[in-house]
Amino acid sequence: MELSKISVLSLVELVVACLLVIALMVANAIVMVYAERKGAGFIQRRPGPYEVGPWGILQPVADSMKLLAKQLFVPANVDFLLYFLAPVLAFLPVLLLFLPIPFGPYLTALKVPDGVVLILAFAGFGLLANLLAGYSSNNKYGILGAGRAVAQGVAYEIPMILALLAVVFQTGSMNLSDIAEAQGSAPWRWNFLCQPLAFFIYLVTLVAETNRAPFDLPEGESELTAGFHTEYSGMGFALFFLSEYANMLLVSFVCATFFLGGYKGPILDGFWWTFIKAYAVMAFIVWIRWTFPRVRFDQLLNINWKWLLPLSILNLWITAVIIKLV
Amino acid sequence: MKMLSAIWDNLKGLYSLLVGMCITGRYFFQPLKTVHFPRDVVEPENLASYRGPLELARGKTDESKTRCISCQMCAKGCPGNCITVVKSKEGKNPVTWLYDFTLCCLCGACVEVCPTAAIQFSHRLYLVSTSREALVLDLLKDLEERVAAGPLPAAGAGTPDAKKPEARMPDAGGPQKAAGGSAAPDPEG
Numbered sequence: 001m002e003l004s005k006i007s008v009l010s011l012v013e014l015v016v017a018c019l020l021v022i023a024l025m026v027a028n029a030i031v032m033v034y035a036e037r038k039g040a041g042f043i044q045r046r047p048g049p050y051e052v053g054p055w056g057i058l059q060p061v062a063d064s065m066k067l068l069a070k071q072l073f074v075p076a077n078v079d080f081l082l083y084f085l086a087p088v089l090a091f092l093p094v095l096l097l098f099l100p101i102p103f104g105p106y107l108t109a110l111k112v113p114d115g116v117v118l119i120l121a122f123a124g125f126g127l128l129a130n131l132l133a134g135y136s137s138n139n140k141y142g143i144l145g146a147g148r149a150v151a152q153g154v155a156y157e158i159p160m161i162l163a164l165l166a167v168v169f170q171t172g173s174m175n176l177s178d179i180a181e182a183q184g185s186a187p188w189r190w191n192f193l194c195q196p197l198a199f200f201i202y203l204v205t206l207v208a209e210t211n212r213a214p215f216d217l218p219e220g221e222s223e224l225t226a227g228f229h230t231e232y233s234g235m236g237f238a239l240f241f242l243s244e245y246a247n248m249l250l251v252s253f254v255c256a257t258f259f260l261g262g263y264k265g266p267i268l269d270g271f272w273w274t275f276i277k278a279y280a281v282m283a284f285i286v287w288i289r290w291t292f293p294r295v296r297f298d299q300l301l302n303i304n305w306k307w308l309l310p311l312s313i314l315n316l317w318i319t320a321v322i323i324k325l326v
Numbered sequence: 327m328k329m330l331s332a333i334w335d336n337l338k339g340l341y342s343l344l345v346g347m348c349i350t351g352r353y354f355f356q357p358l359k360t361v362h363f364p365r366d367v368v369e370p371e372n373l374a375s376y377r378g379p380l381e382l383a384r385g386k387t388d389e390s391k392t393r394c395i396s397c398q399m400c401a402k403g404c405p406g407n408c409i410t411v412v413k414s415k416e417g418k419n420p421v422t423w424l425y426d427f428t429l430c431c432l433c434g435a436c437v438e439v440c441p442t443a444a445i446q447f448s449h450r451l452y453l454v455s456t457s458r459e460a461l462v463l464d465l466l467k468d469l470e471e472r473v474a475a476g477p478l479p480a481a482g483a484g485t486p487d488a489k490k491p492e493a494r495m496p497d498a499g500g501p502q503k504a505a506g507g508s509a510a511p512d513p514e515g
């Protein structure tokens with residue numbers, strides 16, 4: 001009797017958490033569409049969206065209205081089931097990945113002891129969605145984009161895991177709350193100073209993992225039209241779009257938790273610190289998108305296999321030695 | 327040794343990335359370079375290097391006359407066949423000088439080839455129209471109007487009143503009139 005009460009309660013909690021996370025993802029996409037276009041505009045010294053509403057603030061609303069009103073066009077000879085499954089598969093795992101993130105000291109949807117493993121394990125699903133989207137849409141650009149997405153995603157996942165592992169070694173826990181807690185309130189004790197190399201490697205890989213410029217080869221529009229989502233229109237495209245921004249937000253939250261002290265701040269610990277830090281990382285991602293040109297594919301893989309992977313192994317090794325000695 | 331130089335190269339590359347980020351970061355906070363057209367127009371000094379549609383240069387001796395001698399070199403040399411020059415019966419000067427801006431690629435071949443340097447690029451930026459016919463410009467008429475407007479705005483027509491977009495529109499006269507005078511839509515509307 002008692003037990004079932006508890007499980008019902010936790011189930012309600014989980015449902016509420018999922019709804020909140022969906023709301024966060026949608027709100028994030030709306031804010032980021034506007035922020036990204038404005039940022040791009042200012043960096044290129046033009047105003048960005050300007051005409052819809054004051055300072056173009058209603059532009060994302062107009063954009064989403066347009067997407068909603070678009071015809072869902074399905075090209076001939078697609079693999080029907082996979083074609084419709086792929087956008088959903090891109091969207092749903094991200095939802096799950098937000099659950100173990102400690103937004104605040106008490107604001108964690110799913111307190112699991114091995115949150116790191118959960119995130120790293122399910123992060124690969126987005127890759128699968130890209131692959132299925134490219135494969136099922138029976139389009140040469142799609143399949144090329146999918147191939148690139150897989151090669152890139154698989155390659156960059158390794159240094160990313162190794163970089164995060166160095167922090168896990170240091171903290172001695174896989175619980176994200178513990179990792180945030182262990183860093184303390186003082187900014188100079190946060191992990192980006194203790195683990196600068198891991199922080200740098202993580203910053204590079206997070207851009208590659210989210211398929212953002214300068215590593216946006218799976219959807220490089222100058223070569224592949226739109227890469228794996230070439231054949232998607234209307235809501236299918238919107239879901240990919242949403243999950244791209246959600247993925248960005250997720251890696252930013254992970255970055256904030258692992259390297260920037262999570263919900264800890266100089267004053268007043270709380271979820272606002274997580275959000276401030278995560279959005280600072282988002283701003284950084286947007287900034288580099290509009291600064292650097294896209295790398296070539298061999299360069300992309302060379303950066304990973306020749307630099308990031310050895311460096312991350314070295315970093316892990318040094319961390320292990322130091323931990324053993326101290 | 328080779329490895330060391332590769333590492334050094336990559337470090338230098340990383341530094342260049344930082345420099346790039348500094349530049350875009352600085353640009354982010356600097357004032358905008360673009361002009362919001364209907365509410366705002368380009369400053370005249372920024373128009374000086376703008377190569378707009380052709381116009382006829384003023385005569386060397388008589389400023390109110392064209393220098394054109396109707397030799398047809400420009401009309402022949404134009405890749406787009408934009409130019410129609412009709413010679414007058416009495417002298418060398420043309421009676422008609424029509425220029426179809428819709429066909430012009432602003433290549434400058436006509437300006438190069440003209441023996442009397444009778445043609446030049448104007449700085450007319452706000453040339454908008456809703457009909458094709460309105461963009462067939464009568465350059466002799468345009469010259470007349472510039473002469474009537476004032477003695478010598480050296481660098482092309484209308485530079486003094488660059489602040490007013492209406493003043494830069496093709497005026498509803500000459501060939502445009504036949505097209506219903508839709509050449510100058512109200513920029514605010």
Ligand code: SF4
Pocket residue numbers: 380403404405406407408409429430431432433434435436437
């Ligand atoms: S600029 Fe070129 S295309 Fe235009 S009128 Fe002169 S020759 Fe013809």
Ligand code: SF4
Pocket residue numbers: 393394395396397398399400401411439440441442443444445
């Ligand atoms: S080339 Fe010069 S002089 Fe000859 S017709 Fe053309 S504008 Fe007149």
